[in-house]
Amino acid sequence: MAETLGLTTEPQEGLVIAHVGQGIAVEHDGNIILCQPLRKLETIAVGDKVLWSPSAPAQGRIETLLPRRSLLARPSRNNKIRPVAANIDQVFIVIAVEPFCDFLLIDQYLAVCENSGIDVALILNKIDLDASEDLDNELQLYQNLGYRVYKISTKTGTGMDELKSALQGRVSVLTGQSGVGKTSLTNLFVAARNLKTNSISKTTKHGRHTTTAATLYHVKTGGDLIDSPGVAIFGLADLDSQQLAQGYREFKALLGNCKFNDCRHHDDKGCVIREAAEIGTIAKSRYRRFLSLTRKLAL
Secondary structure, three states: OOOOOOOOOOOEEEEEEEEEOOEEEEEEOOEEEEEEEOOOOOOOOEOOEEEEEEEEOOEEEEEEEOOOOOEEEEEOHHHOEEEEEEOOOEEEEEEEOOOOOOHHHHHHHHHHHHHHOOEEEEEEEOOOOOOOHHHHHHHHHHHHOOOEEEEOOOOOOOOHHHHHHHHOOOEEEEEEOOOOOHHHHHHHHEOOHHHHHHHHHHHHOOOOOOOOOOEEEEEOOOOEEEEOOOHHHOOOOOOOHHHHHHOOHHHOOOOOOOOOOOOOOOOOOOOHHHHHHHHOOOOHHHHHHHHHHHHHHOO
């Protein structure tokens, strides 16, 4: 293998592009190697950079996990969290005019990204259809908070050039509900997406390639794109109630001003967050969703 890939037996740097079965697909110089990590290593995530060494033809061993600049995790068994995507620059939450938009899910995504220090934006797909007034009003709330909102149509091509520019030179994650057009977006951005998928399957001998976490693709106009399989990549397992409140941009200027230091921002006496929602300084819809998410934390 070292001869066919032009490698020495010394560890080489590679990029984790997928989890396949019990193995990890690592890309090196355009080649895909199925690797197994040393047991002492922490869980490897898509987007991780690693040092690996050959062990057999098209197979290797991950010896070192290189430092990460960012990480997203999801809930796992026994109240633990599992890293699933690393070294991310930005997350795009894809929503659509149809199906109905789950704003509670959006606020959950936003809170996780805010606490992870990862830039986040929204993509509204299917703008060739008529959007409801409620959808427009909610999206305006996010824009007022400083979140970028890209309005596009994969069917007509509207807004795609601006979105492509935002992907250049960055590692991005696409996530969102089923049926919003994430696969169509990925196919537009990624050259030979199916070819790469089949290459992973052929190299790892696992039949048609499927993953439980995410897959990294190279964008043909520059940058990398991690396509997640829906909502599984995000969870609140690693956030507490104080961090959740920090994940709401409009709360930050008010946090610390409540009458009690342990204020939950529900029906607590002297809660400035609740009072701001009551008078409309903070959007009531966002505050109600905050209350719902805090209840989810308690489950």
